[in-house]
Amino acid sequence: MVFSSRNQTLLSKIATNDQHGENSPYFDGWKAYDLDPFHPTENPNGVIQMGLAENQLSPDLIQKWIAKNPKASICTKDGADSFKDIANFQDYHGLYDFRKAIADFMGRVRGNRVKFDPDRIVMGGGATGASESLMFCLADRDDGFLVPTPYYPAFDRDLRWRTGAQIVPIICKSSNDFQITQEALESAYENAIEANIKVKGLIIANPSNPLGTTMDKETLKTLLRFINEKKIHLVCDEIYAATVFDTPDFISISEVLQEMEHDPTVLINPELVHIIYSLSKDMGLPGFRVGILYSYNDGVVSSARKMSSFGLISSQTQHFLASLLSDEAFVEDFLTENSRRLSKRHKVFTQGLEQDGITCLPSNAGLFVWMDLRRLLKEPTFDEEMVLWRLIINDVKLNVSPGSSFHCEEAGWFRVCFANMDDLTVEIALERIHAFVRKGKENEVMAMKNKKNKVWQKNLRLSFSSRILYDEKTLMSPMSPHSPFPQSPLVQAKT
């Protein structure tokens, strides 16, 4: 104990500050999963991971392509001829073929309505690395960036932790489906000024994590006008650009920028606009760490490229992806089939929830839904949200992420990921939710009877009162006898 606190003083402020955000419930949920991970046969009562925004629905399509294209990898008999050249390559501009393939892919994902220049593609270690490099280019310590809430929790790490920049929330509300308004933008800007924070930019994720929604053209125009007027940067994280499975279509900031170039009423400075992209979601390749910064600003491209030495994409990965993404027929089929699968999974999951009277924010994109459990809270507070979250983790054994970890202003929202598991696991998760709700209703009936008998007089505020399960015992024992769900019949069938 003494040693560890002494050790803290030997480390840097960056290493020991708590800006990484690892102590939030978002990461706690992952820890709960790590301690007791669900497995259909080996640990059927374990925690199901629904806190991980990964697309595991389409790797078979890439595997098939690999089998047909062994030359794409330098680690096969057919591809080994390129081994020496590729293994030696270390230019931080990246392989031209890779940058060209990525630029074309980014255009294809945006319906070929806009073109990207391979010379503006800068590499990063995932969107994570690309975002941080961009922050190092745009911000000095303590400079502020406006970010609409709710937002991706790791922005706290990626944008702030090592750069020292600050995030100023733009408060978005459920009353208009969390859309950004001009008033909310202005008010966040004013708040920053009052707090003596120099605002350097506005950062959005479109499609949104955690909302799973896309921004319409008017909103994007409003953002462009706003940043142009204030002379600040606009960073658009478009990591889910192709993870759109329903109408309306995704509209990239690049398209709106292109359209506004011809607008005589307002002259937008393109040098203020930067896009973050990655193949982690759209191609389901988070392990490849392919992050891209695309900037319309020559100075940013040049500095970010120098910085990219700290997070380059391995030449082997670049070489492989140059082949894969240049196969237009494959890309076309992959994108179509992947969104079909996502759409199907989204439907199965949201319809399953609806059967229990649980609704989500209507969404057309992303790997998650934004689930509305506000009516399960005894009071609309974040303490109550945590009580419910612990119940879901410990008793229902689902790792979902509470809205507070996304800096949501309203308690009772949860992000639930649906694409990082197979069909059977989704069925089991839904079965657990059904059982939880069923048990809640049974308890409600019991409680009503008791109330009639004057045993229960007060505190029955919830109409949907699984809340009644919230006794201390239930919260404390992970699989208590009070567990609201009996072992799923699906699990029994499997074991």
Ligand SMILES: Cc1ncc(COP(=O)(O)O)c(C=O)c1O
């Ligand atoms: C909005 C957003 N940006 C960035 C990232 C990080 O992506 P990467 O794995 O490419 O670093 C994620 C991952 O969940 C994300 O949702």
